[in-house]
Amino acid sequence: DTEVTQTPKHLVMGMTNKKSLKCEQHMGHRAMYWYKQKAKKPPELMFVYSYEKLSINESVPSRFSPECPNSSLLNLHLHALQPEDSALYLCASSQDLAPGTSTGELFFGEGSRLTVL
Amino acid sequence: DAKTTQPNSMESNEEEPVHLPCNHSTISGTDYIHWYRQLPSQGPEYVIHGLTSNVNNRMASLAIAEDRKSSTLILHRATLRDAAVYYCILRVYGQNFVFGPGTRLSVLP
Numbered sequence: 048d049t050e051v052t053q054t055p056k057h058l059v060m061g062m063t064n065k066k067s068l069k070c071e072q073h074m075g076h077r078a079m080y081w082y083k084q085k086a087k088k089p090p091e092l093m094f095v096y097s098y099e100k101l102s103i104n105e106s107v108p109s110r111f112s113p114e115c116p117n118s119s120l121l122n123l124h125l126h127a128l129q130p131e132d133s134a135l136y137l138c139a140s141s142q143d144l145a146p147g148t149s150t151g152e153l154f155f156g157e158g159s160r161l162t163v164l
Numbered sequence: 165d166a167k168t169t170q171p172n173s174m175e176s177n178e179e180e181p182v183h184l185p186c187n188h189s190t191i192s193g194t195d196y197i198h199w200y201r202q203l204p205s206q207g208p209e210y211v212i213h214g215l216t217s218n219v220n221n222r223m224a225s226l227a228i229a230e231d232r233k234s235s236t237l238i239l240h241r242a243t244l245r246d247a248a249v250y251y252c253i254l255r256v257y258g259q260n261f262v263f264g265p266g267t268r269l270s271v272l273p
Contacts, residue, residue, distance in 0.1 A: 089265055092260050092262060095260070139208075152198065152213060153200070156207050157206055157207050
């Protein structure tokens with residue numbers, strides 16, 4: 048199984064809602080990532096988890112809250128978002144031979160397209 | 165973050181080879197060169213990566229300059245399904261995996 052599965056594929060939420068994006072992989076990868084992608088722009092790194100610990104937070108606003116319950120799952124909790132947060136949210140995973148040492152290829156999911164009204 | 169530069173866009177005819185260039189003049193000895201592509205409405209997809217030697221796989225070939233300051237992704241026979249944004253990325257040991265703007269490849273029938 049070489050898939051990264053993201054749910055939901057589409058999400059529409061109001062600015063006062065709380066929702067979550069979910070990501071799952073069963074490749075035994077110990078590094079997982081959240082990227083945000085606006086239309087016609089490259090993906091921008093948000094968070095990296097290595098061995099279930101948050102290793103990188105790219106100065107992301109606190110209305111985005113990541114969680115890594117176990118080595119296969121990654122969540123992104125959303126609260127009080129703004130319309131400019133509307134984007135494609137991509138999850139990825141890669142092999143880490145030791146915490147923070149990932150050099151291998153990234154496997155991406157198809158993304159969750161978020162619209163904030 | 166390690167930086168790469170690529171042309172904004174390129175065009176190719178179907179069934180012809182495509183050479184996508186990438187400059188990475190600040191590369192250091194342990195940085196891997198990765199290529200990904202993103203088809204419309206999909207997440208990025210791994211294409212190929214290498215360190216010093218040229219690499220081939222079922223999707224493409226990667227030619228790395230002797231000084232490693234540039235590389236070229238080679239699609240041997242472009243198809244319409246190869247139309248995508250191609251990203252060249254330096255995979256720096258222990259650091260962020262950062263995407264640049266990429267090259268938008270159009271394939272003409």
